[in-house]
Amino acid sequence: MTPQMTDRLIQAFLDTLFMVGMSAGIAVLAGIPLAVFLVTSERGGIFPAPRLNRIVGTVVNGFRAVPFIVLLVALIPFTRLVAGTTIGVWAAIVPLAVSATPFFARIAEVSLREIDPGLIEAAQSIGCKRWHIIRHVLLPEALPGIIGGFTITVVSMIGASAMAGAVGAGGLGDVAIRYGYQRFDTVVMAVVIAILITLVCTVQYAGDTVARRLRAR
Template sequence: MSQRMLEALWQAFLDTVWMVGASAVIVWFAGLALGLFLVTSDKGGIFAAPRANAVLGALVNGFRATPFIILLVALIPLTRLLTGTTIGVWAAIVPITISATPFFARIAEVSLREVGAGVVEAAQAMGCKRRHIIFNVLLPEAMPGIIGGFTITLVAMINASAMAGAIGAGGLGDLAIRYGYQRYDTAVMLAVIAVLIVLVCVIQYIGDRYAHYLRYR
């Protein structure tokens, strides 16, 4: 590849990292909060609210059931309202975040439900307040699984960022479409694929190692 294309590849890589990184911060807090609410508001939970739980669960399932490419188009008015544009890195952050948050929320919910009911009951018997049960029992016990789930979510967000390139979101997906596909530049396409593979492998390795550390420390 030419020097110009190498520079374009580097810039696309940075755009993808920024796109996924900014979305990941929002997804971590929003998804974890949703997961906690789905667990604690369920019937028999420490903040039992079955009706609110059912409504939120239905909304989460609805967003999870919508393919990302359809959600990407459906959210164009909201994206324009929030960012003032429908193209570029900032515009891609909106649909990526909205798509990944319910996905991560369900993964976090599964990890939180794996915490034994006996552990929670023991904490209640010792007089722990509900917020203490959340921050000192549920989250610490479930964190290895949550980290593993968040790693999977990050990989899915990288895939979504590549698809967002189809509508001019920038990043590696946009570069692959504009040069690798539309201009039949096989070298650019292979380079983008190689960078994505390396990026995913690095994220998966770091996530697995950290989850292992939390589980066996």
């Protein structure tokens, strides 16, 4: 590879890290409260609101049902409104975050539901307020599962960020399409694939390690 191509790959790698990192941060900030709401607002929950729970759950399922490439195109007007553009790294963050948030919320919801109901009943019996139960019982007990779910979400987002390169979002996917596929450069394609595999393996290993240490406490 030429030095110019090496520089492009380095910049594309950094762009991918930025896209995924920003989108993952948004997914955590929005997904955890959404998961807590879905668990606590169901019938018999500590903040029962079953009708609203069904509405929010339907919306979440609707976004999860749409393939990312379709969502990417459908959100173009919203992306332009938020980011001021429909191409580049910042434009990719919007659909990535919108796609990842409901996905992560459902995974975090599963972790929250696995908590022993006896712990919640014990906290209620000693007079804990409902917000204290969420903060000191639900979230700490579900944290290892949430970390594991977050790892799965980030891995999925890495693949989605590469897919976004097909529509000019930048990053490794853009390099693979423009220089690997369209110019029939198998070396560039192989290098991009190797980088993506390494990145996914690193994220998975880090997430598994953190989750395992939390469970061991």
